[in-house]
Amino acid sequence: TQLLEQSPQFLSIQEGENLTVYCNSSSVFSSLQWYRQEPGEGPVLLVTVVTGGEVKKLKRLTFQFGDARKDSSLHITAAQPGDTGLYLCAGPSGTYKYIFGTGTRLKVLA
Amino acid sequence: EAGVAQSPRYKIIEKRQSVAFWCNPISGHATLYWYQQILGQGPKLLIQFQNNGVVDDSQLPKDRFSAERLKGVDSTLKIQPAKLEDSAVYLCASSVIPGLAGETETQYFGPGTRLLVL
Numbered sequence: 001t002q003l004l005e006q007s008p009q010f011l012s013i014q015e016g017e018n019l020t021v022y023c024n025s026s027s028v029f030s031s032l033q034w035y036r037q038e039p040g041e042g043p044v045l046l047v048t049v050v051t052g053g054e055v056k057k058l059k060r061l062t063f064q065f066g067d068a069r070k071d072s073s074l075h076i077t078a079a080q081p082g083d084t085g086l087y088l089c090a091g092p093s094g095t096y097k098y099i100f101g102t103g104t105r106l107k108v109l110a
Numbered sequence: 111e112a113g114v115a116q117s118p119r120y121k122i123i124e125k126r127q128s129v130a131f132w133c134n135p136i137s138g139h140a141t142l143y144w145y146q147q148i149l150g151q152g153p154k155l156l157i158q159f160q161n162n163g164v165v166d167d168s169q170l171p172k173d174r175f176s177a178e179r180l181k182g183v184d185s186t187l188k189i190q191p192a193k194l195e196d197s198a199v200y201l202c203a204s205s206v207i208p209g210l211a212g213e214t215e216t217q218y219f220g221p222g223t224r225l226l227v228l
Contacts, residue, residue: 103152
């Protein structure tokens with residue numbers, strides 16, 4: 001059974017701080033996706049990483065896919081209150097089907 | 111382009127009652143998903159449709175949950191009878207078939223229906 005474990009589960013930081021969120025599995029994934037979900041809304045796709053060792057940047061967010069394609073990380077530089085939300089990783093598990101990670105709830109205090 | 115629409119946004123019912131949720135996916139999206147998201151957790155897939163056929167319903171509690179997508183467009187998810195542990199957000203998502211018109215595998219989620227079972 002494929003599982004995606006995320007850490008930490010909760011994170012509360014001050015505006016301007018840096019942080020890293022991790023997504024780990026014992027299974028190999030062909031790709032991994034990262035979503036952000038704000039309260040009362042559905043998840044929104046941030047990025048898809050497809051190559052082992054790949055690094056993608058989206059403004060202050062840096063995503064990395066592990067060399068073995070079993071893990072991924074999301075690093076936020078100089079966090080802002082607008083970054084607050086639930087961060088989810090997801091990996092393919094069948095035909096156009098995805099499993100989601102356990103989630104990291106981030107709160108950035110002004 | 112209009113997003114995925116869901117209704118109602120909130121529903122409060124008592125246990126053993128029935129409830130139905132509705133989803134209208136993005137126009138042209140062949141694949142439709144229903145997820146259950148317990149507070150603070152990641153979404154769990156309940157059922158996946160490709161057009162009007164079921165691709166995967168292995169995690170759908172079929173003794174109480176049912177879903178249909180009769181014309182391959184909008185879909186309904188029903189719970190009958192509801193239990194306390196069904197309290198969750200029910201998310202609908204849709205996607206195109208990857209490869210068509212250059213699309214990658216991206217799911218677009220609706221805002222969800224928040225269900226509270228008392």
